[in-house]
Amino acid sequence: MNFSVHTPMLQRLRCLLAALLLTLAPGAVPQNSDLEVEVIVSPSLAEVTLDRSLLRAVFTMRVREWPDGTPIRVFVLPDDNPLSDQFYREQLGMYSYVLRRAWDRMVFTGTGFAPTVVRSEAEMIERVRSTPGAIGFVRKRAASSQNRPAPPRWKIVTITADGHG
């Protein structure tokens, strides 16, 4: 191949990149192994059993209705929320940027809907409780603050063994 680049510029860039890595890398990706996440669904839903494959199909927006015919409405927290990262990684076995790429592709090609992004866990609970067919995720109550709203009428879904794989 006939490729060549300007060497002095490359060296300068290497220095620049090294400096950037040193500045930004430490602690850049939050590790929150103490966070525990649970899936919540709308109380109007009939009993659903979620395993990882259904959960993945739901959150990648590939399936559009629950077995009882109710349209699926997905709620998520912002991508940079540590809880999102934890949930996607542990329950779906996926990285948030891979999911975001899939959602953006659907939104900007007219081939699907993106999940609705809510700002906080309190909003998540409220939206999931009030929206038929809704699904979302929150911090497990034991690990969260005492000030969380009293147990509302939203459902906590127990993931079958496959979901923890």
Add this chain to the structure above:
Amino acid sequence: MVDGFNETGRRCVRVRLAAALAAICCSGSAGAVDYQIHGYAAQGFVLSSHNDFFGDSTDGSFDYYEAGINAAVRIQPNLSFAIQAAVRDAGISDDGSVRLDYAVADYRVLSETNVQAGLRFGKVKNALGFYNETRDVVFTRPSILLPSVYSDNQNQRTLIFTSPGAQAYGATVLGQHELSFTGTFNAERDVRKNDERLLVELTVPFDLRVGDSWNLQVMDSIDGGRWQFAYSHFGGQFRMSTEIDLSGRFDVDLNVFSARFNAERVTLTAEYVLIDNDNRLTYLGAPFLRQRVAADSGYLQVEYRLGSNWAVMSRLDSFYRDRHDRSGHAFAAANPGIDRRTQFSHDFTVGIHWRPDQHWGFWAEHHWINGTAILQALENPPPLRHQRWSMLMLMAGYKF
């Protein structure tokens, strides 16, 4: 692809700002009937040495922006409609006019946990490689400029990348593998005047149409998208007619091979495209010219996420107009006066990307380029100014 240019002289390049950026401020979500409204807008800046790219970039060009707004409505879980209007300006290769990007009805035939299938009708996006379908949304690109596999500086949007037709799609899960398929049949359509002049060099007026074409993509996404492999194909026939008895038929076949590895911080991507052209010109009903050329292009790219907001990338990218004449010597010998270095380009890119929140994004990248095959001749009239050149690109974008 048919390639060439007519001598219309230098275009007066205007510096324009994306006014659309300020106009977009609303968003929507689910209601009784589910609907969503989304949009994007981004303004670019290009500063290059020696050669012009996306406008008069040797003096700094703002002649590069993109914006779009879309709406999607879901009547029932298995029936939805979506539409997107878009504008894009990119020097001589795109003119900033408003276009219908897609308008599609989607009917889901099968929607099980592990098997989905459906049909789409209307003006649909064609799946080609990893990035084609959302190529004009900087938030979905790995860099401001797409690698030359995607011919970003040859506006081919009315040709290949989106077109009226019918599309069938499906996906199935087999263990760790999620296999998906998209197949599109595109109806015959006209090529926009702005694109015609970039594709065919002819001194008499002519009209270019794309005959029926088809496109397919198969993809295997393994382990939640950790590994992704895809094969995409486009096959089409272009027909040219003139007022004199000269006509042309250009058969184009594109084969794209794609592979990607997604780790927590690192994404490695490699794609290769092989473009077969079979060009035939007929004068007064008799064969006049027959030309078969195979072009190819490929790249290797690494993206590194420094955190949830910052990422850096680097890419080696090569493009050859004739894969059997990579140096361009044979071409130069057969075409006296045309420099061999117009027949290839090698682009080494480094870039950085900052996403402070879910709406805003800022990109900066530098290209070191050897060869001029990715330049538009209308922006860079012969003779060749410089074989080795470089380019700084900046972009700021907003999406909702």
